[in-house]
Amino acid sequence: MLLTAAAGVLLGLFLDQIYVGLILVVALTLGIQLRQLWLLDDWLRHRNFRTQPESDGLWGDIISLVSNLHRRKQFHKKRILNLFRELRRSTASMPDGVVAINAAHEIVWFNRKAGELLGLRRKTDFGIRIAGLLRSPKFSRYLEKADFNMGVLVHPHPGESICLEFQGVPYGEGQVFLLVRNVTRQNQLEVMRKDFIANASHELRSPLTVIAGYLEVLSTDPALVEQLREPVLEMRRQSERMTTILSDLLELSRLEATDEQVVGSAIDMPALFGALRKDVAARKLASPEILLQIETADDLLGDLGLVHSAILNLLDNALKYAPDSTEITLRWSADLTGGHCAVIDTGPGIASEHLPRLTERFYRVDPSRARATGGSGLGLAIVRHVMQRHGGELKIHSLQGQGSSFTCHFPPQRLIHHTVANISDTRYSSITQA
């Protein structure tokens, strides 16, 4: 600056007019600076980063700074691009299909496998709602419910055997990753297994009937040798047990045959409870007292046969596993969350580690008692399936030493409300009877 001023003064002295000299020098400097600025602008505008404009001083510094920045940016860009390519390649080689959808359920992205499985096309299918291309009512319900704890099995083309399993993984704000797997084979195996159980139990039933019949005749035959009496009686008991197991297996496979919800008709719960109590009382000589608590006049909309078998199973269990409880309570109540049918005993209770596995087939809390109680080990599995077919669930609460409660929760839409006016006299009498 000072140098420029001195040069201006010198030039001014030479020309005898200091101001003119100063102005000339300032104009010259400005011109040079403007040219530099224009060069810089041109350079940045055309992104010609390979060749840098020749500059020194402050301008040179700026230019080298900018090109440094640019180089660093290029480096990061390349790294991120490589990373992205790597990611895309790795997802493409994944054995499972992946579809990313946004909050409106529009397809944002999918990998190659998902494209193959679902028949999606790159580019054209981005932004299309997935329910439009995968039109299974079951799948739409799954997305709508947004409950991604469980997967869902979908037949993408009705009438064909292809079966896909979808598992949603929510991320971000309402976005979902859908993992798609082809489970056609597993599904076929599952169907084969169910068919096998149903057929096998059906086929075993007729020979067993013959055996049980002869055993019954034998055991009551007075000519039977005394030594054989006890073995024959034991054989008869065991054949009866086998019959129960087979009929339970058959009932279970019938329940499993479809996962469609039953519609059913209105069930008068107090009447059902009363009938159950009568059945049990007629069967057993010394059983704990069965109390009925009816806390609502609502009817249950369901399949009478299934609900009857479910409650009977629970009641049987209570009688079997809590024989020394003073009383067993059957309770029917309703609130905003739906209807609740509970079987409560005051028996020994169940240890908490058994609770989650209790509804598995043939699961025994105490394996050594399996024979003594004579159950099939399928009762609670049947109850669980009955509840699934009614859109409800079975909840078990138990405290050791205080007893257990098995509650069937039915959803609210399965309740039929009664206003006071249309409760008939017979209903009142049935409640008081109960």
Next chain:
Amino acid sequence: METADLSQHISRRFNEDLERVRTQMLEMGGFVEQQLARAILALVEGDSLMGEQVARDDLKVNTMELSLDEECSRILATRAPAAGDLRLIVAIIKGITDLERMGDECEKIGYLAARLATQERPADKYREVKHLGRIVQEMVRDSLDAFARMDPEAALRVARRDSLVDEEYEAIQRQSITFMMEDPRQIRRALDVMWAVRALERIGDHAKNICEYVVYMVHGKDIRHVSLDEAEISLGKSGAA
């Protein structure tokens, strides 16, 4: 500023409404596809329970049509859509009518399947019917895919397949006539099968209609009652222009 926000808000809600009815229509289509698959299975496997189930489930298709119809009228009344949006709504209103008719035809097949299940199955195990059923199922699926993708070229390709269905229908008809002449006791059964086949053929026609709505929706051209070749030429022109 505020008004701009408001109008954007309104148009977003509008788009949301349109997308929803479109998805719902396709979901209804998905249910009809399922009904069709089960009806054909019930017929060829002689499963009377499934046949009755299909006939009963037609109620759901009818309910879906009613609710979608109401939703479309509501959009027409409150949003007064124009141009492409209007065409979309019109296409949906027409499309659901066709889907509902397809549902009715499935119901018919279900009834017939339940009735035919009590009788002896023919020697060929309905091979021709199965084949026709597969073609019709694919047509329905691809027409709905074209609707979802708004793809008029694919729609025209599907519409062309309708002639294939007609040929198959003719073939089965000729075959049935031979059966009836050979053994007059088979006439009742053969007539029932004929009715089911006729229903399948009608479903193919309805699938073709849906394809025509796709073309209408995208290009704004009505290609009904025009041969497909002419339609393609006129679309080609509009594409070039």
